[in-house]
Structures are given as C-alpha cells and as structure tokens.
Amino acid sequence: MKPxxxxxxxAQFAYRIPDTKTVPNLYPEADEFQEMPEVFATGFMVGLMEWTCLKLLAPHLDEGEGSLGTHINVSHAAATPPGLTVTVDAECIEVRGPRLKFHVRAHDGVGMIGEGEHERFVVTWERFDRGMQKKLQAVREAQSEEAGA
Known part of the structure; x- marks a missing residue:
C-alpha cells in the first residue's frame, strides 16, 4: 500500500443499468426473485459501490496487492429501472493500516438511491491464495474422512 x-x-463512477442487473437476475434459480419487479437489485448496487471503491484504491496499491470487502452497511432507499445511469460517489474516510473505510452514495439522476459505509482490507494476493489453499485442503481432508467413515 502506497503512502x-x-x-x-x-472517486466517482457512473454505470448505465442494463436489464441484466435487475432483481430477477440476481439469483435466476430463485423463484422468489423471479416474482419481484425488474428494478436495479440491491446486491448489484452493493457491487457497484464496491467497484467504485476499487477504482479509488487502484492507483494507491502496490503490485500484487488488492482488497477484499469486509463490511457493508448501506441503505437502498429507491427503485431504479433499467436504462437509467447510477452514479456512485466514494470517499475514503479512514485508513487504519490495511483496513479502510469508505462513505458511499448512489444516485440515479432522479434521486439518491443508496448510501452508507463500506470497509475493505488490503491484502497481497499471494497471501490470500495461500489461505484459500489451506481452506481447500481442510475441506478435502474432511471429505476424505467422511468417505472413510
């Protein structure tokens, strides 16, 4: 992480909402989501907020570093139909070592649709991959024990 x-x-990032980012597309296999209106899904809004934070961070990370979302606390106060452009504003409000906190706000050109705080943690991808390999190994061992029982 750079000083x-x-x-x-x-950072600010604008994204035109396509039909594929509506509630029924969040989990196409979920009948409950299929019954809901075709408006911008909260899950996709959260992803757009994270994406904006990633864009803010990119020039400030060293090679081999990235960040992981660790906490999100946002409202989704208004529906947005596909075709509108949602603009997210992100501000870094705290840096505590590798832990970062952002204020995020989303607007669809008509009104504010979401706002809150998001935390991310800066990691090296090499270290992250090592941790994932340990977890996968533990799963393989548990599955092996279950098969042998």
Whole structure:
C-alpha cells in the first residue's frame, strides 16, 4: 500500500443499468426473485459501490496487492429501472493500516438511491491464495474422512 492512500480521497463512477442487473437476475434459480419487479437489485448496487471503491484504491496499491470487502452497511432507499445511469460517489474516510473505510452514495439522476459505509482490507494476493489453499485442503481432508467413515 502506497503512502498516498489517505482519508479524503474520492472517486466517482457512473454505470448505465442494463436489464441484466435487475432483481430477477440476481439469483435466476430463485423463484422468489423471479416474482419481484425488474428494478436495479440491491446486491448489484452493493457491487457497484464496491467497484467504485476499487477504482479509488487502484492507483494507491502496490503490485500484487488488492482488497477484499469486509463490511457493508448501506441503505437502498429507491427503485431504479433499467436504462437509467447510477452514479456512485466514494470517499475514503479512514485508513487504519490495511483496513479502510469508505462513505458511499448512489444516485440515479432522479434521486439518491443508496448510501452508507463500506470497509475493505488490503491484502497481497499471494497471501490470500495461500489461505484459500489451506481452506481447500481442510475441506478435502474432511471429505476424505467422511468417505472413510
């Protein structure tokens, strides 16, 4: 992580909402979602907020580093039909070592649709991959024990 990553940094990202980012597309296999209106899904809004934070972070990370979302606390206050453009504003409000906190706000050109806070944790992908390999190995061992029982 570069020393340029400090509170006060901002980013803005605009995204035109396609039909594929509506509630029924969130989990196509879920009948419950299929019955809901075709409006911008909360899950996709959260992803768009994360994406904006990733764009903010990119120039401030060292090679081999990335970040993982660790907490999200946002409202989704208004529906947005496909075709509108949602603009997300993100501001880095805290840097505590590798733990970062952002204020995020989404607007669809008509009104504010969501707002809150998001936390991310900076990691090296090499270390992250090692941790995932350990977890996968533990799953394989547990499955092997179950098969042998």
């Amino acid at each position: 340029t990553l400090v509170p006060g940094l901002t």
